[in-house]
Amino acid sequence: MDIGTLCNRNVIMVRELDELTLAAKLMREKHIGYLVVVKPNIADGSFSPVGVLTDRDIVVAVVAKEADPRSLTVGDVMTRQPAVVDEQTAVSTALRLMRQIGVRRLPVIGRGGMLVGVLSMDDVLDALAGELTDVAGSIRREITMEGALRP
Numbered sequence: 001m002d003i004g005t006l007c008n009r010n011v012i013m014v015r016e017l018d019e020l021t022l023a024a025k026l027m028r029e030k031h032i033g034y035l036v037v038v039k040p041n042i043a044d045g046s047f048s049p050v051g052v053l054t055d056r057d058i059v060v061a062v063v064a065k066e067a068d069p070r071s072l073t074v075g076d077v078m079t080r081q082p083a084v085v086d087e088q089t090a091v092s093t094a095l096r097l098m099r100q101i102g103v104r105r106l107p108v109i110g111r112g113g114m115l116v117g118v119l120s121m122d123d124v125l126d127a128l129a130g131e132l133t134d135v136a137g138s139i140r141r142e143i144t145m146e147g148a149l150r151p
Helices: 020-030 055-063 092-102 121-149
Strands: 035-039 046-054 105-109 115-120
Touching: 020 035, 020 055, 035 115, 046 055, 046 105, 046 115, 092 105, 092 121, 115 121
Parallel strands: none
Antiparallel strands: 035 046, 105 115
C-alpha cells in the first residue's frame, strides 16, 4: 500500500504572507491543527509546499512568548522546508520518517514536487484497523465454514 491511496487529498492551505490570525481562525473553522503553507504555481494552478503551520507552532511561538498575533504572518511562525513524502512512497517508509523526525503528519507530493495531499497517523491507523477487521473476519468465517462442512 502506498501513501497516495491513504492520504487526505482535501488539503487546507495558506500562504506565507497570510495573517496568522486568519490561519488560526481557519484552523478553528475546519477543526484542524495543521495547515500546509504553499507557494502557488501560476502556470498550472498547482501548489508547492514550503512549510507547515500547526496549532502547537502558534502556542509555542506566539502565545507562550506573549507576542501579538495580529502583527504576525504565517511565514513568521511556520516550520519551513517540511519533510515531505512522494505519493508512491510505501507506508512503512513514511512511518519510519515520521518516527525519526517526531511528526504525526506529512505533506504528500506528486510529480514536480506539487502538493497532492497530507498523510496523518489517523489515516494509517484507519487503514490498519480495516485490515485487522478483515483478518478477524476471515478467522471467524473459517470457523463457521469448518463447522458447516464438518458437523
